[in-house]
Amino acid sequence: xxxxxxxxxxxxxxxxxxxxxxxxxxxxxxxxxxxxxxxxxxxxxxxxxxxxxxxxxxxxxxxxxxxxxxxxxxxxxxxxxxxxxxxxxxxxxxxxxxxxxxxxxxxxxxxxxxxxxxxxxxxxxxxxxxxxxxxxxxxxxxxxxxxxxxxxxxxxxxxxxxxxxxxxxxx
Numbered sequence: 186x187x188x189x190x191x192x193x194x195x196x197x198x199x200x201x202x203x204x205x206x207x208x209x210x211x212x213x214x215x216x217x218x219x220x221x222x223x224x225x226x227x228x229x230x231x232x233x234x235x236x237x238x239x240x241x242x243x244x245x246x247x248x249x250x251x252x253x254x255x256x257x258x259x260x261x262x263x264x265x266x267x268x269x270x271x272x273x274x275x276x277x278x279x280x281x282x283x284x285x286x287x288x289x290x291x292x293x294x295x296x297x298x299x300x301x302x303x304x305x306x307x308x309x310x311x312x313x314x315x316x317x318x319x320x321x322x323x324x325x326x327x328x329x330x331x332x333x334x335x336x337x338x339x340x341x342x343x344x345x346x347x348x349x350x351x352x353x354x355x356x
Contacts, residue, residue, distance in 0.1 A: 193316060203293075204218060213252070213253070213256060216241070216249065217249055217252060219239055220235060220249060220259075221279060221282075222283065223238050224273065230274075231270050232250060253279070258275065258282060259274065
């Protein structure tokens with residue numbers, strides 16, 4: 186199971202590098218690209234809802250949205266119900282950019298698994314869903330995360346930073 190966890194960490198790391206490359210190409214930061222993805226998946230949001238989703242303070246989100254507006258990727262519009270509030274949404278350019286990004290990602294993943302039998306891909310998809318579900322469940326269990334990390338003492342068998350993926354490659 187440690188090999189599976191190491192491989193998942195490797196995929197997560199590769200995905201983070203991929204996202205940074207895309208962000209660099211677009212001239213936005215990682216957190217700005219994450220914000221655009223949130224808008225893509227969840228639609229227009231208030232700045233406070235965005236702040237909660239991406240883990241930033243409201244003033245930081247205001248500046249972030251200003252930068253996305255300046256880049257032509259997002260815009261603000263009056264909230265239809267709460268006139269005191271605004272909604273942040275993707276512009277047509279922002280939506281087209283995100284569509285192209287996700288299409289490119291899908292093509293890259295498809296190219297990596299193209300030679301596999303369909304039944305293997307189906308099992309792999311099911312495993313990915315189970316892994317995602319387990320990780321989301323753990324992320325929602327903040328007390329256990331806090332207790333685990335607070336009570337962790339160094340163990341001789343603990344992973345040395347920088348070696349987990351390299352060790353898994355040689356197993």
